[in-house]
Amino acid sequence: MDVTRLKSSWQQVAEYGDEVPLFFYSSLFLTHPEVRSLFPVSMALQRDRLVGALGRIVSDVDRVDELVPFLQHLGRDHRKFAVLAEHYPAVGEALLHTLSHFLGTRWTSDLAADWTAAYGLVAQVMTEAADASAKETPPWWDATIVSHDRRAPDLAVMTIEPHQRLSFRPGQSLAVETPLRPNLWRYYTPANAPRVNDTIDLHVRVVGGGPVSTTLVQGVRVGDALRLGPPVGERLTLSGREDVVLIAGGTGIAPFKALIDQVRSEGGDRRVYLFAGGPTRRSLYDLRALRALAEAQPWLRVVPCVSREAASDGVEGGDAVDVALRHGPWRSESVYVCGSPDMVAGSVHRLAEYGLPRERVHVEEFTTGTEPIGGIS
Structure with missing residues (x-):
């Protein structure tokens, strides 16, 4: 299997943009109509995720230590879409037909053999992970x-x-x-x-x-x-025993309430600082519950903040990350960030400017590259 040839051919195909997933799914549903029920009525988002997942697989094809865990996750996750081992050959046929269509005369027997081998390995890792998962948990x-x-x-x-x-x-x-x-x-x-x-x-x-x-x-x-579906993600889970700073935007407080629950069950032997932000006081929809938590737990401090209104009544002014930095310095704490993609990206940038080492900043990332091929999340 020629890795360079695989990557080059995928780059050529990807240049056709939205035409690629449109052709792939048309081919798949035409030749195997029985799999149509595995997919949503609207395929708009699924088309983007197919290209993202394939791009991720091809880019990591020569980094097995990174690719295998990704494929194992995909295999386990596909169980909730009712994907079975017998569905993989249908997807493989449609994929090879799509590649052949867009590459035209550049689609050679050697390239076909490369892609056949590569997809075979992908299907094998995914089905083995799904089979192992089926012995321990239901599909949903x-x-x-x-x-x-x-x-x-x-x-x-x-x-x-x-x-x-x-x-x-x-x-x-x-x-x-x-x-x-x-x-x-x-x-x-x-x-x-x-x-x-x-x-x-x-x-x-x-x-x-x-x-x-x-x-x-x-x-x-x-x-x-x-x-x-089964639980996923590890980056927002607690590790070690150090104090933590939680920076939340909007519903990003949800995982942090879970972490506070965990610290409480462990005996509250670490300090927790929660900076809960929103544009206005009205957007701080869980403020009463957060303040009640802080009053009941001496190791927890909750600092609400608003970015589009003036500070008042215990609510500070500014973005959550800027308010958190004002309350520093944070010399040894682990920092967790959760919110909208823009909020998370902006907060990570500000923390880097502040000089906080990246390894101490924890964010969860769900991108098109981590979404399943045979379904939609």
Whole structure:
């Protein structure tokens, strides 16, 4: 398998942009219509994720230590889309047909052999990971909404109850699907550590008119069913025993409430500083609960902040990261950041300017490169 040839050919194909996934899925559904039910009605987002995932695989094809864990994650994650081992040959056929179509006379027998071998290895790693996961966990967990608190037109806090125990670490995320939007999965991070009664709190804000977030905020009610995918992510989980600084924007407070739960269960033997930001006081939708937590836990300090209003009544002015830096210096603490992509990127940049070593800054990254090929998250 010629790695250089693989990368070069993919770069040539990727230049055709949106035409590539359009052709791929047309070919796949035409030749194997039985797999169409695995995908959402609207394929717009899925097209981007196919190209992102393939680009990630090709770019790491010569870095096995990075590629294998990624493929294993994809294999395990595909179980929630009801992807089976017999579906992989269909995807492989469509992929080779797509590459051949766009490369034209550049598609040689040697290149075909390279891609066939590469896809064979990808399918093998993914199916083996899925098979191993199937021995330990279900492909998804059925759950029921037991409370739904609409705190703003675009935001809800809900509690859900899985029908069987779902183990996760505070700071990890779960994929969520509603029957009202089948085959559309979105990641949300529980706002609590695992409980004795197994219930899970989710904070959901409507994002860009997205069908899943809109439905979870505006279209569901108590008693409705949901499905949950297996927990993913490690970067927002606690490690070590050092004090922590938590910088949150909007619903980014959700994973940090879970981390606070964990510290409390461990005995509160570390200091925790939470800087919870939003544009206005109205956007601080969980402020009352956060202040109650701080009053009950002497090791926890909560500093609310607003970026578009003046400071008042214990709420400081400025972006959460700037307020956090004013309260420094942070010489040994681990710093965690969660919020919108722009908020996280801006905060990481400011922390770097401040001189904080990158290894002490923890952020979770869900990109198109980590999304599944055979489904949508």
